[in-house]
Amino acid sequence: MPCKVETTPLLGQNFSPPTEKLGTRHVQILLMFLGIAIAYAIRICMSVTIIAMTDPKAPITRFNWDSKTNSLILSSFFWGYIVTQVPSGYIANTRGAHKLLSCGMFLCSLVNSLIPAVAMCYGWPAVICCRAATGLTQACLYPCAQTLLSRWVPPAERARLGSLVMNAGTFGMVLTLPVSGVLCASRLGWPSVFYLISACGVAWSILFFYLGSDMPSEHPTICPNEMRYIDGSLGRLDKASRSEKPRVPWKAILTSFPMWAIVIVHSGSNWGFYVLFTQMPTYMKYVLSFDVQHSGLVSALPYLAMWLIGFPISWLSDFALRKGVSVECVRKLSNTIGLWLPAAGMLVLVFIETTDKTVLVTILVIAVGFNSATTSGYQINHIDLSTAFAGTMISITNSIANVFGIIAPLVCGVIIKDPTIVSQWHTVFYISAAVYFFTNLVFIIFGKAETQSWSEPDILHGLSRDRPGRASRVPTVLDSSSVVVVDHGLK
Template sequence: MTATKVEEANSSEGSPVPAGIIGKRHLQIFLLFLGMTISYGLRVSMSVAIVAMTDNSTTANPNFETFEWNSGTKALILSSFFWGYTITQIPAGYLAGIWSAQRLLSMGIFVCGLLTLVVPFGSYHGSWISVCICRVGMGLCQGCLLPCAQTLIAKWAPPNERARLGTWAYAGGQFGTVVTMPISGLLAGSVIGWPSIFYIFGSIAIIWAIVFFFYGSDSPGLHPSISHAEKLYIEGSLGILPGTLPKNKLEKSTTPWKEIFTSAPMWSLIIVHCGQNWGYWMLLTEMPTYMKKVLKFNIEESGSTTALPYLANWLLSFPVSWLSDFALQKGVSRGTSRKVSNTIAHWGPGLALLSLCFVPTNNGNQILPVMILVISVGLNAGALCGFQINHIDLSPNYAGTMMSITNCIASVVAILAPLIVGEIVYDEEDQHLWHIVFYISAFIYFVGNLVFIIFGKAEIQWWNDPKEVKARKERKLHGNHEMGSQKHI
């Protein structure tokens, strides 16, 4: 759609909604923010709970059963979520495009909440295998989270608000970590013990899923009470003429799988997403153990202190996203903005982890290592308006499918991270073994972002348009027929 047509549409239907006015798009983003918060809370609560589940001295009520799980078993439990999470990524992205991202997400988190409630029962009456089964099921349900969120953001966020609104939605993951870590630590150390972690967070997830099922919407065109002015503003900014809003569902045959998998910018996203998942989930799953075993925090302190880096990450995500959109308004190219943001997000934490290897922790020094971890995780906020939102830059139509692909492959890395750390750090109190993990993580951060800088792009790819894909295939087929005819002659 040309700029002239958009202007004509706007002038004939009224002025578009100013960007600063609160509207239905902001409500949808807020609901996604809460969904992210709760979903990440369900994931990361186990990182704190497992400390209390294996150490009876961490709770005020010693009557709760504890389990003799070694570091390898604990690593399996922590990684088992991603076994299921990886499997459903691509199917969820496909369903989000051809069916309903809003309904799929609602149902996924609803069942995930139910499985969370079952974890204590499985622990008592089964074994660590029962806990793994619950975690795998939770992962299967949450596989729809990022593909559905990406699909919904692509339909609700105007391009000039994309970094801010996308960051607001995705920042729920960091906020969920911030609130879950200390709350889980307090619950684990209280008289109601570690089972309460799963009962409380599971119940909250079920409530959110019901609310989002009734108040969420797949697109402005399908929302029952959006104002005409806001609908026109969003559609016009996305290049959609009034009265021509496409249905939410894409045709099943239009997904350009070959074009997506042969795209260099897409592969740069896959690689940088793998680097992100290694660093993010390595720290998220292992930091409570590092805090307790190396830095000698107790369970309540460990949960609260572990949350500090993610509080910094959440707080920094807002000025970073604002600066990203502001840079675009000042003429900085979208590609440069994305790459600068992502460089801060990956090379900054990489350098911080390297510096952590040179800080002694065996003399009671706790403040400096914690400050370094705060810097490392805090700077990672730039990834939200770096590679993560870049999926929508490349293809608004298939952003959910693309996210499902990159997150599926990156989830394999998230599975491997705690398992590899468990093998390397066979003695959890040996800081030198942790240094090996930090060196590896810094290297992965560096390489992943370097690939994104070299091969990443931020322009809409030609295969985003189903008609163009179909036309090229027809021209190619027609050309092959002509060559065959000439050969025959």
């Protein structure tokens, strides 16, 4: 898209948005959106295919796996996923997120394509190894995404563009669940699900490798006006940031109360999310009596609602910020909507006395749908605390929180001995609702949304330092030879 080059000098200039509606930053956001959507397709496809793989009426190879084996397979993705979270965050912050994400998704897609062959030749232990390997190679996903968001998205657009990327996984689930169900019920059978999704992942990796970039100043075709707007809004000069990388203040991060508030609420959110994420197709099949094809279609409805609801909530979050509402208030209110409303929905599922499928599915849709509000809550809160170390921070919170991605399916496997018994599902809903409630309460009490003192390199990115690892403080408005950092009203 042609771009007018602004001749006004950068020094002393206000950083207003460029006139072009579609900029390079929007292309980067779209690419990240597609990448996360495909990554979630790789994660969730096993939740549908495993039903077809163990179905006695399956048209092709059928496996005699019990519920505990199925739970092990569903949780094995997270065994690898938590191992490389922190290293991925460190590499994304210090070495570059763009190539790491491209290579990680490429390898993840290749491993995922091997699952049908290894399942038929070596059985469930080999499937577990492949799923753990996909988690191992996909661990870079959110550390890289947060790092790239912190470098590409101006603060005034953070909720909208950040929420679009963080909700991409939901979009991936919306497409994957029904498509997987249709493919499993077709002549192609369940192996086609793995092949199709893996092909999309390989294609995306190659595309992102050539079109993506770590930061605006490194992109070959970005409009100069847009680069000024992004870097000026973030108070950054990228030449300096490339010449000297800020040291990660590990001790300060790990002893920060607001950081641990994110860890706790992230863990609680993951518990409820992964319970539904892995068990929804099974619940649809055995409690609501949908076959595997329709189970995939109906299972997608809550996530379709989740994806759609995310847009107005993120817009309202940015609108509230423009009207002067504090960032902390917006983050906590969004998070409360995202966790307490779903908790209430789960309790309704327990206490309502009806077997009407439409009513039960509607409650599930509402309960899961409003969970999207967390993308304008704790999920974007890492960048509020520190744009410089957001990738490292989310690698820590994601590593700890995704332990619950391992535990949740295993606990479900222990509680739900017979998936046709509704009372066993009620126990799972009780536990998930309680976890949602108390972890969000911790976030309300201890969560913060202002830049932390240990994030000083985030302001200068190496422009001025008193000693290694420490940035010297500077006023918001510098002298006539410096860049003016504009305050967007974000506190």
